[in-house]
Amino acid sequence: LDDYRYANQVRDQLQAALGFEYYVQTWEDARKTFLTAVMMERHVMAFILFFIIVVAGFNILAILTMIVLEKSKDIGVLKALGATTQGIMSIFLLNGLLIGSIGASVGVAIGLSIIFRINWLENFLYNTTGWRPFPPEVYYFNQIPTVVNPGGIILTIGIAIASSVLFSIYPALRAARLDPVETLRYE
Incomplete structure (x- = not known):
């Protein structure tokens, strides 16, 4: 079969030609339970990735909020010197953008490094501990397809x-709304 997209059509043609004495099925029909499990794993991984991103977002929110608290006097000086609300907000929004960009870049680099070395890692684990994370008896392959x-x-x-950037909006608004008189009162 040159193109797997025609598998169902070829299956139906073979079934019609051979009659009902034979049962013709595609590899997808034969491995339906396995393919369903793989799809479920993909959904679970997407769900976990969503929560990782949310936790990272709250970390960004906490970090930038702490920076606003620690730098409130500096923000007050900037505002007293004429910095606009949008200018102060843009500092913290760009900070969130920078944190997100660096985090995403590092995450993709680490993820791709693991993907391209997954078979080596699995063999290393098996040779050092005797444990196979992806046993061939269960997954029906000798190498992990990537x-x-x-x-x-x-x-x-x-x-x-x-x-x-979304999670940095609150600290940016908080910084932009600081009253320069209040922040510089005890200086």
Whole structure:
């Protein structure tokens, strides 16, 4: 079969030609339970990735809020010297953008490094501990197949960066709303 997309059509043609004495099925039909389990694993991984991004976002929110508290006098000086509300906000939004961009870049680099070395890592674990994370008896393959989906990577990077900017809005607003008179009162 040259193109797997025609598997169901070829199956139906073979079934019609052979009659009902034979049962013709595609590899997808034969491994339906396995493929369903793989799809479930993908959904669980997406769910876990979502929570990792949310936790990272709250970390960004906490870090930038602490920076606003620690730098409130500096922000007051900037405002007293004529910095606009948008200018102060942009400092913290760009900070969130920078944190998100660096985090996403490092995450993608580490993830791709693991993907491209997954078979080596699995063999290393097996040789050192005797444990196989992906036993061939269960997964029906001798090497772990890896497929890199550029669209998925770009989507993940975009979501990570967007969420980091989104989570930096509150600290940016808080910094922009600081009253320079109050922050500089005891200086």
